[in-house]
Amino acid sequence: MRKLINDPAEVVPDALRGLAAAHPGLRVDPEARVVVRADAPRSGKVGLVSGGGSGHEPLHAGFVGYGMLDAACPGEVFTSPVPDQIVAATTAVHGGAGVLHVVKNYTGDVLNFRMAAELAEDEDVEVATVVVDDDVAVEDSTYTAGRRGTGATLFVEKIAGALAEEGAPLDAVAAVAREVNDRTRSFGVALSACTVPAAGRPTFQMAEDEMELGVGIHGEPGRKRVRAGTATEIVEAALTAVDADMSLAGSEVLLLVNGMGGTPLLEQYVACGAAAEWLAGHGVTVARTLVGPFVTSLEMAGCMISVCRLTPDLLRLWDAPVETPALRWGR
Amino acid sequence: MRKLINDPAEVVPDALRGLAAAHPGLRVDPEARVVVRADAPRSGKVGLVSGGGSGHEPLHAGFVGYGMLDAACPGEVFTSPVPDQIVAATTAVHGGAGVLHVVKNYTGDVLNFRMAAELAEDEDVEVATVVVDDDVAVEDSTYTAGRRGTGATLFVEKIAGALAEEGAPLDAVAAVAREVNDRTRSFGVALSACTVPAAGRPTFQMAEDEMELGVGIHGEPGRKRVRAGTATEIVEAALTAVDADMSLAGSEVLLLVNGMGGTPLLEQYVACGAAAEWLAGHGVTVARTLVGPFVTSLEMAGCMISVCRLTPDLLRLWDAPVETPALRWGR
Amino acid sequence: MNGADFSAWIRRAAELVTADAERLTTLDAAIGDGDHGHNMARGFAAAVAAVDELPEDVVPGRVLVAAGRAIVSKTGGASGPLYGTALRRAGKALGDVADVDVTGLAGALQAALDGVRELGKAVEGDKTMVDALAPAVAAYEAAVENGADLATAMQAAVDAGETGLEATAPLEARKGRASYLGPRSVGHLDPGAASTVLVLLALLDVARGEG
Amino acid sequence: MNGADFSAWIRRAAELVTADAERLTTLDAAIGDGDHGHNMARGFAAAVAAVDELPEDVVPGRVLVAAGRAIVSKTGGASGPLYGTALRRAGKALGDVADVDVTGLAGALQAALDGVRELGKAVEGDKTMVDALAPAVAAYEAAVENGADLATAMQAAVDAGETGLEATAPLEARKGRASYLGPRSVGHLDPGAASTVLVLLALLDVARGEG
Ligand SMILES: Nc1ncnc2c1ncn2[C@@H]1O[C@H](COP(=O)(O)OP(=O)(O)O)[C@@H](O)[C@H]1O
Numbered sequence A, B: 001m002r003k004l005i006n007d008p009a010e011v012v013p014d015a016l017r018g019l020a021a022a023h024p025g026l027r028v029d030p031e032a033r034v035v036v037r038a039d040a041p042r043s044g045k046v047g048l049v050s051g052g053g054s055g056h057e058p059l060h061a062g063f064v065g066y067g068m069l070d071a072a073c074p075g076e077v078f079t080s081p082v083p084d085q086i087v088a089a090t091t092a093v094h095g096g097a098g099v100l101h102v103v104k105n106y107t108g109d110v111l112n113f114r115m116a117a118e119l120a121e122d123e124d125v126e127v128a129t130v131v132v133d134d135d136v137a138v139e140d141s142t143y144t145a146g147r148r149g150t151g152a153t154l155f156v157e158k159i160a161g162a163l164a165e166e167g168a169p170l171d172a173v174a175a176v177a178r179e180v181n182d183r184t185r186s187f188g189v190a191l192s193a194c195t196v197p198a199a200g201r202p203t204f205q206m207a208e209d210e211m212e213l214g215v216g217i218h219g220e221p222g223r224k225r226v227r228a229g230t231a232t233e234i235v236e237a238a239l240t241a242v243d244a245d246m247s248l249a250g251s252e253v254l255l256l257v258n259g260m261g262g263t264p265l266l267e268q269y270v271a272c273g274a275a276a277e278w279l280a281g282h283g284v285t286v287a288r289t290l291v292g293p294f295v296t297s298l299e300m301a302g303c304m305i306s307v308c309r310l311t312p313d314l315l316r317l318w319d320a321p322v323e324t325p326a327l328r329w330g331r
Numbered sequence C, D: 001m002n003g004a005d006f007s008a009w010i011r012r013a014a015e016l017v018t019a020d021a022e023r024l025t026t027l028d029a030a031i032g033d034g035d036h037g038h039n040m041a042r043g044f045a046a047a048v049a050a051v052d053e054l055p056e057d058v059v060p061g062r063v064l065v066a067a068g069r070a071i072v073s074k075t076g077g078a079s080g081p082l083y084g085t086a087l088r089r090a091g092k093a094l095g096d097v098a099d100v101d102v103t104g105l106a107g108a109l110q111a112a113l114d115g116v117r118e119l120g121k122a123v124e125g126d127k128t129m130v131d132a133l134a135p136a137v138a139a140y141e142a143a144v145e146n147g148a149d150l151a152t153a154m155q156a157a158v159d160a161g162e163t164g165l166e167a168t169a170p171l172e173a174r175k176g177r178a179s180y181l182g183p184r185s186v187g188h189l190d191p192g193a194a195s196t197v198l199v200l201l202a203l204l205d206v207a208r209g210e211g
């Protein structure tokens, strides 16, 4: 296992110490495992709290700051955070206007955030929750756990964070967060597995010439295992799945070409070129493009494509100033 | 080979098409392989041009924009660009105040930039050249090719770019570039090799439990091959080598904890925590820290640490606004 | 059973899930994310630590509530809230009685099952821990009605739980991470059902006086 | 030798370096960055394309200048400027003569060597292409002084080049990428010296009328 770590059991607090050292704009508690904006709580501002298993960096801690999240709760690698962390973060950012929990749709995340929300409300903090579920690789149904939350999380956190920064009330911030989730679809492809430090071996086996279509961001197996294709074929598979679920023709979109962690940026740009060509060829206007490793799965090779159908309002909020370790513009 | 590409021979132009699609602020010519600021040439402003082999992204094209580079010339993967590219970039950004070439110290880069400078001067463009050679893993000597250029390149491009943006003349911009290079040292450690698309197999073989101390950013073998250590041991090896070459005690520094491409950001932050602890323990004040994959070697696992001894002026120029695909703040 | 017996149950459960952590994780790697063994071991270790803090003469209900709280606080994942809620609900059902008899335990087990059902919204056949816990609780109650003693009734519960676990193999998961696999989840045992059997086994050991 | 013969040399050199690209790349992977074969193949393919553009009756000097320019423009790396400069200097040395004799070629080879030395600042013993080219040029001149004909003199050049190549193995590199390895560069042949032997071999083939 080629890991740049010390004790596998201490990876999360060790990384949080590094985060604290690198970013004075963050208040980091490595033991409680909570990352909070240094200027929190901002009175009158809705607080945004997210969290989930570690191993997806920069998600979520890398998105804490002006115009995005107020706090993040990193769990163990690929394991949701516990209610204590979430409650601590929620009370730390509550400025009197309530707190929005941005939760990726995994049973563990949903249950732990639900318990935390109940506990926080006992402390008179109004909590609203948006569950992100944009992964079209998973067949949806009311009888199942539903779709996974992946790339849309970044869009939701940025856009809802911008509206909260404008001083909008909790219900409005929650509404725009749900709107972004409803208008976003994602599909991921893995070219290799990844290794959870505590486990020490890859979460699944894959031959050199194979790829996993519709892989999850925890290295969960996806829709099917096929022969590895070219970047153009991979991107087409992803965008076809997205388009089949939410027709894109004629719309103006926000595009994320996301590296899963082990694929070089050079190759992510090759995928971006293929995506831009496919979208142009299908009558889709790309208003903004983000390329890079933003929602990762440790060192998994591959990419995920997320597409959000914009409205003028959503585009304005996307363009609004943001100042976090991993996403920054306008200030 | 798990690559997200189409034709190995077309990786560079394919990636440049993606770069063009993602960044409207850049003027990209995938065939001529030149990336230029959309607003170039800026009359009266010194132009900054850099370039080198591809596979180190975001270096250099990701650093083209306000306050940094005016143009970049990406060569084949791990192969320096050719004079034609460099001349095209140089004339495209010449605003009457001359052009600075930022060249990493590899024979190929040095020779191709030298030929290009001669050709550009035939076209009456005044060219100054700064050769970056910060890698302490290589024993220096006047009889050899000298040290390699690695992490300092980012510092040089940012700081010289800021001074050029202020309207300083060519000699002053070249002088500050040399000053940054003189005050910076780097040391890299690889936990795995990387695969050049055209070659199809790793540039070197390494056992699961080994690491390469002092590896180059082209997967060149380094100082020695040893048993893989903990993040703390790896960081200590790197900082000890840096400190032995340029004593750090008592100085205020700019720190880069650089992922080589295949190491998750979570682990890069673990390394950052170890580096911060080592520096604090050795009487070094860290004024600014940058963590992430900025100067990469395709999907190589590992990290490189670069340290620049700051002056108040250099810190001011580092903090000055920059707006590029990979480095952005202040606007 | 008094407070000490319930503390012994938690300790025994911690031993069993820790000893089998590798197997649980392997099951989870097949249809989930390969951490169930770590999660259970971490959670029950926290439960033991919490139970160790309690006074000698603590009542059974407080033991289970403390253990449940600790598991919720320290585990994470889906199993943390579910096991934690199960134990907390069971503890609340026991109230302040100092000595729990066979019927008292029946109420506690039923409360645990209800807690898991409410929180997780899973029904039998969804390929979750419910597929082991529900038949186990039913079998325990049936045995008690037929006048069985604690050990006999718990043996019936464990047997039914094991049968329920085996029955998860052919199922297609509809809840939890495994549900993302759809048909590809068929042919694997559910890790949470497997850990549920271990926790029931721990209680049987205590009932037998082997805890 | 007329312009057609020099064009034949460039084409033959392209064949040889392309056929041996794998070997050159493997040598470069050991002490460099594993791309020398690709660089040489890419560069000489561009040289052939440029030469194909030239008129039938072109003079030798223009052939080499055109080939050198193309190699500089298309190769990159260290070898591009070095080989390109070598050919351009050789071409300039030949001037406009339509037919080059043994002594004329001696001047051209010497000019090529001087070009490489000036640009790369390498001396013999630095473990570079100079270690093959310098002895080859010397051997050629010696043979010519002893009245040898073209083929014989080029045979002497190739033999000396091969000896020079073998002699690079024990050397510690002081120039180019391999110099970063210091002592670890010892025990490997220099890839650029190996490709230099191939380019000389191509000229020998033409001299022998086998081009
Ligand atoms: N909605 C649910 N209801 C009941 N049990 C569930 C539910 N979702 C998951 N589980 C149980 O949790 C187990 C997985 O636990 P674990 O691996 O620790 O959490 P995670 O899936 O978050 O990694 C599954 O095997 C299943 O038995």
Ligand SMILES: Nc1ncnc2c1ncn2[C@@H]1O[C@H](COP(=O)(O)OP(=O)(O)O)[C@@H](O)[C@H]1O
Binding pocket: B079, B080, B107, B108, B109, D028, D032, D033, D035, D036, D037, D039, D040, D076, D077, D078, D079, D080, D082, D116, D119, D120, D121, D122, D127, D128, D129, D130, D175, D176, D177, D190, D191, D192, D193
């Ligand atoms: N300064 C120099 N002078 C002469 N030859 C050199 C010099 N530096 C490198 N070379 C030659 O170039 C060869 C490497 O060429 P190549 O691999 O194509 O370029 P790069 O090293 O840029 O990848 C070396 O084997 C050596 O023979």
Ligand SMILES: [Mg+2]
Binding pocket: A078, A079, A080, A108, C033, C035, C077, C078
């Ligand atoms: Mg998990």
Ligand SMILES: [Mg+2]
Binding pocket: B078, B079, B080, B108, D033, D035, D077, D078
């Ligand atoms: Mg090279």
Ligand SMILES: [Mg+2]
Binding pocket: C028, C032, C033, C034, C035, C036, C077, C177
């Ligand atoms: Mg799991």
Ligand SMILES: [Mg+2]
Binding pocket: D028, D032, D033, D034, D035, D036, D077, D177
């Ligand atoms: Mg080379």
